[in-house]
Amino acid sequence: xxxxxxxxxxxxYISPENIPNELIDISFFSNxxxxxxxxxxQSAGYVATSGETQLNILNTIxxxxxxxxxxxxxxxxxxxxxxxxxxxxxxxKVEVFCCAIMMVSLVISIALLLMTKMPPxxxxxxVLLLFISIFSTVISFTVRSELDGQSNFExxx
Numbered sequence: 001x002x003x004x005x006x007x008x009x010x011x012x013y014i015s016p017e018n019i020p021n022e023l024i025d026i027s028f029f030s031n032x033x034x035x036x037x038x039x040x041x042q043s044a045g046y047v048a049t050s051g052e053t054q055l056n057i058l059n060t061i062x063x064x065x066x067x068x069x070x071x072x073x074x075x076x077x078x079x080x081x082x083x084x085x086x087x088x089x090x091x092x093k094v095e096v097f098c099c100a101i102m103m104v105s106l107v108i109s110i111a112l113l114l115m116t117k118m119p120p121x122x123x124x125x126x127v128l129l130l131f132i133s134i135f136s137t138v139i140s141f142t143v144r145s146e147l148d149g150q151s152n153f154e155x156x157x
Contacts, residue, residue, distance in 0.1 A: 098134050
């Protein structure tokens with residue numbers, strides 16, 4: 001809680017031109033509000049096109065997806081591999097399950113892109129890299145467990 005307070009604290013400063021001579025001066029506050037609205041209207045300027053807006057939304061979603069996959073997905077993936085080791089599951093079954101979940105997530109993301117009328121562009125190199133990383137992680141996990149004396153590899157075949 002203390003760290004959160006340290007992150008969001010700010011010094012309260014009210015400039016002298018925004019302080020009225022009398023505390024209950026309605027005309028001062030109405031003029032101040034009118035000046036702020038006029039300044040906002042004058043500085044409105046450029047309005048982004050729908051394509052730019054969609055691109056900004058897509059970039060935001062992509063950045064959050066990257067953030068969540070790194071900070072939540074990777075530890076959960078390794079936790080799942082640890083539980084597979086604890087339960088002694090067949091690794092081939094786990095690999096097929098991981099790939100099926102990845103395919104389902106790809107289909108859901110394509111459906112979301114189509115629903116928001118954005119072009120679904122799939123980077124095949126990225127998808128292949130993802131699947132290769134899953135397989136290499138499971139294989140390295142298998143080799144490591146074999147070196148520790150636990151042969152889960154025979155169970156996976």
